Amino acid sequence: MMKAKGVDIALFQETKKASMLEKGVGELWGRERMDFMTVDAEGTASGLLCIWDPGVLQVSGCYCSRRFILLSGTLFFSFDCVIVNLYAPNEVGQRGKLWETLLKLNEEFPNPWCLGGDFNEIRSIGERKGCSRRDKGMKELNEFIDKSEVNDLPLLGRRYTWCNSREGEKWSRIDRVLVEPKWLESFNLKLWGLPIALSDHSPLLLMESERDWGPRPFRFLNAWTLHPNFSPFVEKWWKENDVQGWAGFKLFKKMKELKLALK
Secondary structure (H helix, E strand, O other), X not given: OHHHHOOOXXXXXXXXXXXXXXXXXXXXXXXXXXXXXXXXXXXXXXXEEEEEOOOOEEEEEEEEOOOEEEEEEEEOOOEEEEEEEEEOOOOHHHHHHHHHHHHHHHHHOOOOEEEEEEOOOOOOHHHEEOOOOOHHHHHHHHHHHHHHOOEEOOEEOOOOOEEOHHHOOOEEOOEEEEEOHXXXXXXXXXXXXXXXXXXXXXXXXXXXOOOOOOOOOOOOOHHHHHOOOHHHHHHHHHHHOOOOOOHHXXXXXXXXXXXXXXO
């Protein structure tokens, strides 16, 4: 799937691996260029793995704990950033401590953050179906997002990211990607929820939107007419550019060319 989607950076949670060797990670990655960072699981619980193409992400520093891997570096040799792969605890109290830790680290690593993973919490009742309410955890997550000044990217393609396996009675959106505004200024990001397959979580795909919406519309601003050079410019251009053909065609062609000149 990663190869088919052209993934350059992969964040895994709950690997349940006590140790991960380069050979095994390489087989998972399936590409020649690779760097990776792991946090080993405790028994069969938790475990984190980050894999990336060093030609895309140039890592200069990192900070790890049982619950997250923080990578500090540069994207495409030009965009300084921080990427966090996290797996939040199930317990509300422990999640609160994780949010506090990340807020402190945000001060130490000032470049624009991108946090992705399993937050083990919803932001509103609408993100849960068939599950009990947990107001305290919701409130603390929303406070963390506000204090971090990050954007919770809208999920495309599906509404929930987790279900209770075969029973399919409980659904939640507990996986998400949060980014600071600088990311949105530099990249046209879209977050897609992919079909659930091997896990009870939906894989999330963060990518730049390359959809071609066609030519951008030309919008004339009335304020342009207040510029002292506007009328002389249009009059001079109109006289100097001659178009052959019938009257309607000449008007259409000259208006089209004038639009480009005004741009």
